[in-house]
Amino acid sequence: MNENHSYRINILPLPKDVQRPLWSVIIPTYNCANYLRETLASVLAQDPGPEVMQIEVIDDCSTADDPAAVVAELGKGRVSFYQQPENIGYIRNFETCLQRSRGKWVHILHGDDCVREGFYHQMQQAFEKKPDIGAAFCRYIYMDERSHWKSFSPLEQPESGVLSHWLERIAVKQRIATPSIVVAREVYEKLGGFDRRISCWGEDWEMWVRIAANYPVWYEVEPLAFYRQHATSLTGDSRRAGRNIQDMRQAIQIAKHHFRDRDADRLSNRALEHYALYALRHARKYLAIGDLSAAFNQIREAFRCSTSPKVLFCLLKLSPRLLSAVIKLGGKETKLRDLQVERSVKAIESQLNETVTH
Incomplete structure (x- = not known):
């Protein structure tokens, strides 16, 4: 079980009588409603139905736009919406994402990123082929603010499958964009949430290292996720x-x-x-x-x-x-x-x- 650290929230297992879907697609947002339409559309295009997939937007009390209106417009009742009563910062907003997830597999998809057709099918096949893996991720595409493709992430290995010597590789640098990875909920239950000691950068990388130290990880060679790079980041x-x-x-x-x-x-x-x-x-x-x-x-x-x-x-x-x-x-x-x-x-x-x- 997860060690009791004050800087790493415990993700409690769900009660046995709770009806659970296979998927939890949880979308954290903050002042990015102009991109949220594209994000939701990419998920809804692959929607297998509410019995199989939970889709929920978790907003960190946006002040510059109205994500609830976007969810109502595109989701048409299919997508749940939860808004924090006050801004709590993105790491704690991620914690809410994990706590509210009900699926067997959890996909945290930032509100300005997207997935390509086939993402959920391929990730599900990975977990079904190798039930002992803790996570699966795919190659991904960098895109700009206008959704133009810029480049591809490096190819980690020539064929899809469980990665060899993965801890040594992920330990040296960040190699995974969050929209490209799916994690079994029981992994978060064992290892806990994102580390609060990290204020702005690298909390996801530390999590991927933590997972690699405890579980095998699957890699899908087909690029099935988009990671948006903003021109203002510098x-x-x-x-x-x-x-x-x-x-x-x-x-x-x-x-x-x-x-x-x-x-x-x-x-x-x-x-x-x-x-x-x-x-x-x-x-x-x-x-x-x-x-x-x-x-x-x-x-x-x-x-x-x-x-x-x-x-x-x-x-x-x-x-x-x-x-x-x-x-x-x-x-x-x-x-x-x-x-x-x-x-x-x-x-x-x-x-x-x-x-x-x-």
Whole structure:
């Protein structure tokens, strides 16, 4: 059973006399009603009926739109709607999603994402073929705000089936978009809900690592889900402040407890290096638009993750002139907490002085 952690809500088993469908498609929303029509349409096109599938929208007290009206318009009584009495934040809204789910398999589908025809059929086949799996996910498609396809997620293996060495792979970086994964409800009952210690980023990744540490996971090669990327994501306050990397570092520390002792440091260090490089890629984007403060925050958090040779090399590939400005800005705005980080910055400044004319 799930350990009793104050930061991880218990998902209680349903009473035995409750009539349960196979599916719970639970759609959390907050100020995204303009996309909700597309989301609901993609589910309703595959609707096997209320005896088989629960479909419910859980709104975190939206203030900018009216998701209830969208549900009434498209759902026509088929889709249930629940609204929080006040805004509680998306992780606690996810908890409500899990608590209100009644199906054997739970699909949390964000209110701005979608699924393709065949998603539920293929996921159901996976659980029926391998009843011991804890979750199943498919390859997915990145789309933009206008629902134009952008790219595909990497192919995890050439054929559909249970993934091998999956914990080692998912432990290093996020490889699953939430709309692409279905989890058996009994897994949430055993492992608990999403971790509240993570404020903005990575709570889903930590959950997928937790599941991989306890259950086999199925992968479907056909891309059957859409994950929407918003053009405004780079300007978000949490990312500009570096909280995205702070949260990923927290998630890595939490996930470390799911590994065998001999693997914990190795996998955690690989994950920290990955997210340091991830932060530097965002720093480059901020430098390109002239946002030096945000770039510095990403560079600072990269160093707090890792100062491996690969990270230092990637830092040196940034524009020397702009990077010098960021380092100078950082010296005025904040004091790096770690002596190793300070030494690394001095070493980089020395290298930049040698290359600044190139």
